[in-house]
Amino acid sequence: MTKRPTYVGYIAMSLDGFIATPDGSVEWLDPFNEAVATDGGDGGYGDFIAGIDALITGRTTHEQVLGWGWPYGDRANYVLTRQPGYTNDHVTAAGDIDTLKDAIAQAGHKKVWVMGGGKTQRAALDAGMFDELRVFVMPTILGGGRPLFSPGRQHNLTYVSSREHGGGMLQIDYANKD
Numbered sequence: 495m496t497k498r499p500t501y502v503g504y505i506a507m508s509l510d511g512f513i514a515t516p517d518g519s520v521e522w523l524d525p526f527n528e529a530v531a532t533d534g535g536d537g538g539y540g541d542f543i544a545g546i547d548a549l550i551t552g553r554t555t556h557e558q559v560l561g562w563g564w565p566y567g568d569r570a571n572y573v574l575t576r577q578p579g580y581t582n583d584h585v586t587a588a589g590d591i592d593t594l595k596d597a598i599a600q601a602g603h604k605k606v607w608v609m610g611g612g613k614t615q616r617a618a619l620d621a622g623m624f625d626e627l628r629v630f631v632m633p634t635i636l637g638g639g640r641p642l643f644s645p646g647r648q649h650n651l652t653y654v655s656s657r658e659h660g661g662g663m664l665q666i667d668y669a670n671k672d
């Protein structure tokens with residue numbers, strides 16, 4: 495029998511719950527990332543990404559990150575899309591959330607990062623695919639933009655731990671309660 499992978503979230507949001515500005519930019523994160531780096535850290539990213547063997551990206555986020563040069567090496571990447579036959583660079587499989595879930599199970603991955611964005615986080619959440627969620631809360635109120643989770647039904651989480659990084663960035667770890 496194929497063992498289910500662990501699905502994890504790892505994402506940064508403003509205090510008012512946005513991950514990007516309305517036009518999809520994440521440049522607002524730059525000063526906070528620089529503050530963490532100045533403090534000598536990486537927010538735990540190096541340790542986190544070392545344990546990841548596959549990603550789920552929404553088609554929007556996927557294409558944005560491709561434009562940056564794809565920093566995830568040859569890790570498998572599953573793209574959420576409603577477009578039939580979607581192909582692009584760094585696409586292991588593409589389709590709806592059930593299609594991705596089945597392809598991931600077949601591939602036998604151990605730890606899968608639900609990278610986002612918010613519509614993808616929502617689809618994965620509703621499909622019961624979050625085991626762990628790490629949110630970085632930035633000390634800013636963005637005022638609007640793309641939400642961490644697009645609107646939908648309520649899910650309860652279990653608080654695990656929290657810690658502060660440089661520049662007032664707060665890391666909060668949750669586990670799934672459903």
Ligand SMILES: NC(=O)c1ccc[n+]([C@@H]2O[C@H](COP(=O)([O-])OP(=O)(O)OC[C@H]3O[C@@H](n4cnc5c(N)ncnc54)[C@H](OP(=O)(O)O)[C@@H]3O)[C@@H](O)[C@H]2O)c1
Pocket residue numbers: 504505506507512513514515517518519520551552553554555556558574575576577589590591609610611612613614615617640644
């Ligand atoms: N702050 C952070 O740490 C962080 C992390 C990740 C992403 N982001 C930001 O998040 C923004 C994008 O988030 P987003 O929510 O707008 O988009 P997204 O989740 O990246 O991708 C949305 C696309 O996914 C597909 N999709 C969504 N729900 C679906 C469903 N239920 N079934 C099948 N396909 C589905 C659709 O693709 P098609 O149109 O092809 O059908 C949709 O256009 C970007 O600006 C990115 O920079 C920020």
